[in-house]
Amino acid sequence: MTARRTPVTGIVGLGTLGEALLRLALEAGHEVIAVDSALDALDRTARRLKAADAARTGERAEDRPALTLTTDPAALARAELVIEAVPEDEAVKKAVLRDITARCAPGVPVLTTATTLSVPRLAIAAGSPGSVAGLRFFTPPAAGGPVLPVHSPLASPATAAALDALVAELGLRPASVTAPAAADADDLVLAYLNRAAILCDEGYASARDIDTAMRLGCGLPLGPLETLDLMGIDSVHAALLARWRRTGDCAFEPSPLLSRMVTAGRLGRKSGEGFAAYDELGAVVTPPAGGPGAGTARPVTRVGVVGSGAMARGIAEVMAVGGRHTLLVARGTEQAGRALAAIGDSLTRRVRRGRISPAEREAALARLETSHDLAALGDRDLVVEAVVEDLGAKRVLFARLGEVCAPGTVLATTTSSLSVAACAEASGRPADVIGLHFFNPAPVMRLVELAYTAQAHEDALATARALCRDLGKTAVDCPDRTGFIVNRLLFPYLGGALDLLERADTDIAATDAAVEQGYGYPMGPFALLDTIGLDVSLAIQERLYESFALPELVPSRALSELVAAGALGRKNQRGFRTGERRG
Template identity: 60%
Template sequence: MTAQSPPPGGAFGIVGLGSVGEVLLRALHAAGHRVVGVDTDDEVLARVARRLRADGAAGRPSPVLTGDHALLRGTDLVVEAVPEERTVKAAALRRITGVCEPGTPVITTTATASLTRLAIATGRPGDLAGLRLFTPPYAGAPAEAVRTDLTSAAAAAALDRLLDAAGLDPVQVGAQPAADATALVLRLCNRAAALSDEGYVTGHAVDTAMRLGCALPAGPLEMLDRIGVDTAHAALSSLYRRTGDRSFAPAPVLARMIGEGRLGRKTGRGFHRWDAAGALRTGHSSTPDPVAPRPVRRIGVLGSGAMARGIAEVTAVAGHPTVVVARSTRAAHNALEAVAGSLTRAVRRGTVTPAARDKALAVLHGTTRLAALADCDLVIEAVAEDADVKREMFTALGEVCAPGTVLATTTSSLSVAACAEASGRPADVVGLHFFNPAPVMRLVEIAHTPATAPDVTATARSVCRGLGKTAVECPDRPGFIVNSLLFPYLGEALALLDRPGADDRVVERTDTAVQRGFGYPMGPFALLDTIGLDVSLAIQNRLYEHFATEDHRPSPALAELVTAGLLGRKNRRGLRTACLPAR
């Protein structure tokens, strides 16, 4: 819809109704503010009008949607949200200041261009301020108010009013940490696009795995859709031109999608589909298994470490008689004590009832005898992440376990096929990669080899459903989905330590920017400490052995940290825990 005159009284102006501008306009409109939206593309104006109608905004003043910049005259504040290209933004800002009265605050959403340089280019530097957005500005989204030395007090105050009016959450991050965090997340999303395009797994599986496995607020492909595929492509291209770093080279699928008009949320089609109101369509219903799963009642867990204990807790709570096989009587006893303590804490939190705890402990047993696994229907190996150790265990399981027993490995970076071969019964072997802590994390990656029997994969799916887990499936290869995407991201964060002139607080500031800007539960350095620096280095080494690409090259800094005995949270000495005394 196009209005011929601006609404009476003051209003907000939005120039550019793409991924950022449209969402900002709808947020301001939903809050009851008068808004003038300007875009030179009639299709964009029509799309925004349809979504506003779908919002059901009865009783609110209708926004003015127009291609005429002159209708910005008389607005209280104008936000420029055109594509992230310095010359394009400078031209848009000059056009705004050409129609608006001097003293009208103008806010740019630039993420990469120099704010001071843009301010100078407008000819009215005092009127310009910046709004640093990490994601499209949904209600409660983080946003940083950015001012130059030239920004007037009136423009600065207007910027604060805008954040409040749009329901944004003010954060303080800083230009360099924000740029670093954005680069890290963009590269993660870019790799996810390439992974889905190569046919290894579906885009839905990629997003489900990363969202649940890393507790992200949105999967990386959904993030690309929300940002806008064209916007992300432009940002990646700019970073690639500036740095020459091939990890910024946009995945070819992005250009193909742009050519097909699949720009993401703003066009309703991208990696996912979006409805008329701009909401994600979730039509990924599960289909019945084409083959029946094998019956599973009794479960064996081989190992007594943190992962083995967590899996045993989950299977026992689900009602499966569970036996934990450990290397020593003491280890078996400690494992059962740890599960009991975990369940008691869960009772205090209210996530498990006392009766459920007691039932789980009643069906949980520990032993050192491998023969105790002979009558199990499913055995889950959770020993040390060492290829030789795992092959030895699977050779023993192949001899001890009854025919038809499903044998699963929890490996996250080693070959499932190698375990399957060692067992002597490869059709019975599948990967079941639980995430730590297993009682809390919902994701399980099911990795199948070419030899895995269809009813074994069906059994894995059935067991995961019964445990209340969400399973994603993938062919066997090191890293599966999550680690193959996560560890290049962590490696790139570590590379910031070697950047010339690196800030002495780059670790803390990068973590803060990723958390506050993108809503990740923790930044990359804190996550490395949580995983374990030694474990992270081992995974990097295995991924590099398989992929042999720069993306997976092990970090020299990480190797030096491990050599120095800094292992992360496990010994309270790491990138974010170095100040804490060892236990």
């Protein structure tokens, strides 16, 4: 039996990208020659590989393929394929590629990791157009992770075949997206990451709460600050700076926090410290601190929910399943009856799906009562308002709740974009009033945004946190500002996607595919707009702009015109992607 030949792969540059590629190549059984001009990069890589070897059972460092870590590019002469992974600087990449092609045998494939630069132009500058192709990554490479193979029109068939073979050998997943859509996806995500750093720097919310809110609220694989640490603070900073200089778009002006972190050498996972601290294996050892957490929680056994719509019914169901005696107060007997029937149907569906038992369904229904009289809320420990998203209506309701509820009862509004302080002021007891923004559907979504005003008592906040925890929800703290965390970060991102419609060549399906495949988001921005509802999205844009008057929050003209024409998204099958069959 003939032994498998060991490929010899060169890697130039041991930043976040290069080190990840080195690990994948070693795992694939390649001999690796890794070159970096910085001794600290070589030392860091050696330490991490040693730590990884020590963590493995039954495997020794000498059992893996040969590895050369060196500052001398002459070592690349033996390489059968070379990957260039130096920073995204055109002059630097051209110089490195010229040096690689000069040192390697004629025809040796050279793969550049350029993301914004033209691969054909780099190939020409390298002096060997037929030998150069590209590996375009969205995030640092990992087994099973996405990559966009860039088949330069100048590359030889042998180079193209070597590119495809390497992608398969490293266990990467080719993304079926176009280069323009990939560039748009990068722009949208980088601007979003930058905004998250800005909000963190402002003290708007803690790093941990920002990450938790975006992961749970939007179903993202990582929070934005976790993503920054993974990608490398310096790499993201450089990418933002290049876009800002090229476009003048303030969305790309790097956050001062990112600039300070680069200066301090806090570069994320690769340096061992960023928004979190990491060990040699890249595991978190010190997570970012959370938000406020003082106060003494009071017992909550009896809950009131005011409203009969989808959100009110969902919250009432959560409370009842969670063991709380729950009183749902609707405008009238008929609305209350319909709400109770809808909750019963929802619980039946959960039984069919195996999420609760028949006995749990019956117990939850036994804990549910309805009324049309607000005075019935007088014995509740906590009352949640979930009526129409209109500040006037909410203020009238809170004035009444302030009269009928017992002293110390926590009063919560489910608003996502209106002023909690205005509701608190109307109640006449602002220390008791907080925001509890449940995400729809409330029985399924784990996230709750806990909004606090300057007057809110810490005991009221502690009570809400404890209740959320007991109900299996995750509460994140945020100040009483329009949009809280999720909408404040999500809607500028969605607005950026809507701005792409001003271009004649925008392919919205391709943009969605690039975001989904490249960054692992559950859906792209246009599909998400359809899901939220175009009318709801426009209303949130308008409220955010009224509050902050920032360029990134200007309501979309295209969205406004679509809503005026009756296009509401998935709810009436008239939107951006509603005519397509989506898997």
